[in-house]
Amino acid sequence: MVSPPHEAMHRIFQHDPGLFSRVSRFLGVDIPAPVKATALPTDLTEANPVERRVDTLLRLETAYQGPYLLAVEAQGKKHPDKPASWAYYTAYLWTKYRLPTALLVVCQDHATARWTQQPVSCGPPQLPTLTVQPLVAGPHNMPVITDPDEARSDLVLASLAAITHAAEPDVDAILKALSTALRDAPEDIAKPLVEFTAQGLAKRPAKNLWRKLVAVDLSFYKSYLAEEVRAEVRAEVREEVRTEARAESRAEDILLILEQRGLDIAEDVRSRVTHCTDPELLRRWLARAVTVPKAEEVFEDA
Known part of the structure; x- marks a missing residue:
């Protein structure tokens, strides 16, 4: 089954085909920015019943070079069959x-990227x-964007940085910079990037x-993610109130x-x-309060 991070790692290039040109600088090559991009069918199946499907396929055109194809693959782990599939695709x-x-492969961990x-x-x-x-684009070469101004200058790249660094210690700082930068973005720009980032982070x-x-x-x-979070926050507050009341x-x-x-x-006993x-600790004290000879002894098992 296709996972949310898998979808985010390649669909973000469908959302902004020019992202590949900007990412290429971090991969040691210089690809001109496209002046035109066309999404192509991803199904590469022939008459043979074996299905072969690339994740994202784009036809890019630049001002100084002829058109070329970009196949984007999201790779979550090592898989011995993949190199043969990629050879077939290209x-x-x-x-x-x-x-x-x-062929661009996007990864979220160093081991898969090295492989x-x-x-x-x-x-x-x-x-x-x-x-x-x-x-290969992954945590080993994608930028760590922790400055809101830098994130604001390329919101899509900042989102990809968060996705590829999802398991890295720097991801919290990247997310804070991205959320700050998105405050100034129109809803139609911010909303898909919020969802891509959420997909990429998964669990x-x-x-x-x-x-x-x-x-x-x-x-x-409004987005499903924002509404979901607000509902959870309200539920957490209600649960905290109930817990305090029980205590x-x-x-x-x-x-x-x-x-x-x-x-x-x-x-000091009354104050403690x-x-x-902690309702569970209080429950144990309550059970001991029935039998202890001294008030202080309700805490003896704490």
Whole structure:
């Protein structure tokens, strides 16, 4: 099943085809910015029943060079069959469209990026015949954009930076810069980038930070993510109120039982009971309050 990060890593290039030109600078090549881009069918299946489908396929045209094809693949982990698939994609596209074909693989972890960058030949060592060595974008070469002004200058690149660094320590700073930069962006620009970023983070810990940033910094527009976060925040507040109410009730019960049993309750005991906010701990104290000979002994198992 296709995962949200997989979709985000390649669909962001459909959203902004010019992103490849800007990303290429970090990959050691200089690709001119396209003046025209066309999304092409991604199904590369022939009459053969085996399905072959590239993630994203774009036809890009530049002002100084002829048109070329860009195939974008999102790769979440090492897979021994992928190099053969990529060789098929590039050869098939070159044959079908008679255009130079570039292959970009987007990764989210260093190990997969290193594996993807290794050239793989289809022939024996002395006869390599066809070698596949895609361009690779990942946490090892994508920029760490932590300045809101830098993020504001290229919002799509900043979103890709967050996606490719989703598992890196720097991702929190990238997300904060991106959310700050998006405050000034029109809703039609901000909304898809919010969703791409959320997809790319998937179930990683940084997703929770992004949801909170969206709820606070980007509350001026509606999206399923923002509404979902606000609903969760409201639910969390209600649960906190209920927890506090249970804690207060149990604290009152503990003191009442001790008083009804005629035990002396020192001020430090009373203060410790009333200031406790852990309902489970208070429940244990409540059970002990029924039998302890001294009020202080309700804490002995704490």
